[in-house]
Structure formats: structure tokens, C-alpha cells
Amino acid sequence: MKAVCATDLSAASEAAIETETCLHCLGKIGVEEIHLVTVIPSNVHAGMPGMKFEKRRKRALARYREIIEDAGFAVETHVVRGTPHRRINGVAGTVGASLTIVGSRGKSPLENRIIGSTARNLTRTTIAPLLVNRIERGVESPELVREHLFDRVLYATDFSENADRTFEAFSYLRHATVDAMLVHVRTPKDPGPESGDPRDRLSELAGRLAEWGIETDVEIRQGDPAEELLAVEEAYSATTTLLGSRGHSRLRRLLLGSVTEDIVANANGNVLVVPPERSA
Template identity: 30%
Template structure:
């Protein structure tokens, strides 16, 4: 089974960004691209069931009508999904992908992604889904659940594409982030892109040796690489470094042994993801 770049699209404002970043990743990785649309027949924003408010005489008729409406809604949602998938494939072809594929499934995004996990090399998702509130710092609940359940790299993207020119990895010396450095060094996705390694913590001998290892690994693979050890709040420190160095893609490990561990099990990562205006690649 060929692992592929899988891009989850819906009717949200992020779908165009998802299409373009997925096409970029597919071309860089020389991996097939498949667009995925999941029709959730029980969305969280489902209309309230008002059947209990109607007199007994008309209740059965009302339930029949509601059932018919549900069927119609499902058909409309499927047709909308088919049109979105068609448009996404056309956009990917314009971006240079030869033969993008598409899949439409019924169910929930989290369950569908879990079923397809073995086929996924990289999952590309938007910051929010179409049912999410449009607050700029809102993070779709689907995304949070997908991040916690999927054991594949996840690229969370903004609504507009920009070719990454400088990448930063939040590094803490953990097994996951060491693998992240090795991935940065070897992946065609980052070929020729300068890499920055940031450790949030004290200037200790251990942190310095971890940083030296990371920089040496990247430089041996032919990357321009620089790094820093900075004390402070994890999120604020990473954000400040990102702005200073004009970083346009951040790589983070899902779990680590230091405060960065909180990034996907506590409030810090949710905050990082909420406020992200550039792509964030999450590693497991």
C-alpha cells in the first residue's frame, strides 16, 4: 500500500490553503495526493428536535417529514462534497500534481482518519472546519481530536499558501523531537530550506550539547542551520523567535520530556495552534 499525502477538505475558508499546501507536499515528497471529504450526518450544530412540542395528532406526520428532510440534507451534503472534491482536484492539477485522487466517506473525520491511518504519510488539515466559529483564535474540536488520535505527521495550515522558506523546530532533546530533527535533515519536503532549532530552557551543558547535535545533524545533511537556547514561557518564546527570524513553518513534537510536553496534553499547544498564522507540522 502506497502511503500518500491526504488532505481533509470541507466548506471552510481554510480549504484553499489545504489544497495548495497538500499539492506542495505531494510534489516535494513525490507521493500521491488524495483529497478526503467526510459527510458527518450528525454535525455538532444539528438543529434541535422540536417533535416533542407538537400535538399528538400530527406527531407521526412530523417525524416522517423530519426523516425526509434528514435524507435530503444528506444528499445535498454529499453533492456539495463531490463538487468540493472536484474543485480541489482541479486546483491541485493547476499546482502541478498530475493525478490527484479523492474519497468521500460518511461518518466523522476522526473515525475516518483512524481507518485510513495506514495509508497516510502526511495529513494536511485546516485550522478550523466549516462548523467552527470564525473567531481567528478558535481551534476546531475535530482538529484537536485528530491530533490526539493519529500517529502520523499532521500539517495544520492557514487559509493562504506561501512557499516555506525558513523552518523552525521546537526542540527539547526528547526522542520525538530528535526524530523531528532527523526528519528535517532527510525529508525532501525541506530540501534547501534553512532550519532553525530552538530550545526553550536554561543555558545548561545538556541543552548546549543537544543543540550542537541538532545543528550538526542538519548541517551534515546540507542545510543551513542555526539555533538558540532561550529561557521563558514556551509559547511566547517560540512566537518571539518566529517573528524575529521571519519563520514560515514550525515543526513540533507531540510529546516531549520537558515543558514542551504540555504542547499536546495541556493548554500550551492548544494556544500555539490557536494563534498560529503559519503552518505547524506536528510529529508523533
């Protein structure tokens, strides 16, 4: 499995790349080759006063490469220029990546009002499953909030086609997952009784995970999906929340409010977003 790891050469990126436990988790789910990608914005130039981009890039990427190679991975590096989320997706498509990884320091009042961060833009547009590594905020030397990435997985489902496809991620996560919480949030838009009892449907999924030795609980909630899922994530102390992204029209992409984006912006831990089939 190939993974693209996006870095902006910040302290937060270092935390995601240099954490030995994190790299070990990636190895357990089958990642063998990591492509390090750093994107230089088009409006930033090496000749600008005080900007020693070339030396800084080479020095940081060389250090990151050595760390990742020492952990047993094959490594390639890519320095590209342009819009970060577009270029990251471009590299992922070119190398045939099965996973894209990006660090995020999480929510802030500004980030919750304005779409601008690479993590949130990738949530909308990613062509491969996207792992958002949650990094500590407000400290000079940040660390990963949840080092054991896939130890405790919260899987959120609305029983849609893409949610079913998202569940298949357990086919590789199971090698690193100890227990899982399967959650469905009832809303007024839920289908009628003819589609089956949601608890029975969750129990069926739990049975599949039990065959892989994963201890599983199920929970049904009612209310706002994002709020309820975030409440379960906190109570369950999930290391990663697994959910699908259905994708939206161009107009919808300009607006805040999707469940997936709210989870990415506000979750305490890591988030793994699986895009629709059409984007894969």
C-alpha cells in the same frame, strides 16, 4: 509518499488545495499520492432543507482532483460520514499515509477556550505527521498565510525521545528547506548538567543540517515554552514550526494547555506535528 488531505469544502480548504506553491512544496518532500477526504457529520443528512450535499461534494472534489492531478500527483477521493478527526485518522491508517494535511484559520477567543476544531483534535490523535496549513481569517477569499511551506523551519526540542524522532523529519523536509532555527526553552523541569549543555546539543543538530546544505541558527530561551516558541516564530518569520506531540492520557486530552496544542492554536504560520512512535 502518500498524504491525506482533509477538506470540508470551505473557502479555507480551497485555499490549501488550490495553491500551486503549496502543492509544489509537497512534491519536493516526496509526496506522490494524495487522498482527498471530506467527512460529513453524522447528524447532517442530504434530505435536510437547503442541503444539496451530494452535488456539492461531487462538484468540489472533482475540481480539487483535477487541480492536484494537473500538478502531477495521483489522487484518490473519499467521502465518509462520522466524527471528522476519527474518520480522517481512519483513512490515513487504511491507505498508509505518511502525512495528514488540514487547513486551519487559526486562533479565535472561542477556539482557544473550547476544544472542538478538527485541527486541534487531530493534534491530539493523529497517527501520521500532521501539517496544519494556516489560512487567512476574516476574508471572503482566504489564502495561505505561508505558501512556501518548508522554506524556513523552526524546530522546537526538549531533547525528549519524540523530539529526537521529530528531528528525523528533516530527512525529507531538507529537499524543500533553505534554513532552520533550532530552539530549546529552558524550564525548571530541565534535567541537570549531566545531560549536557543544551547549546552544544543544538549545535550538534545544526551540524547535521549543515551537511544537507541547510543554513541553521540555534537559540536558547527561558520561560513558558509555548510563549517563547511563538515569540521566536514571529521574530524568525518561520513558514512552518516543527515539533513533536508526546500524547496524553484520556483525562489529559480533555484539558487545554499542552505546548503543542498552544502552538497549533496560536502560531502565525504552518505547524508540522509529529506523533509519538506508539501512534505511528
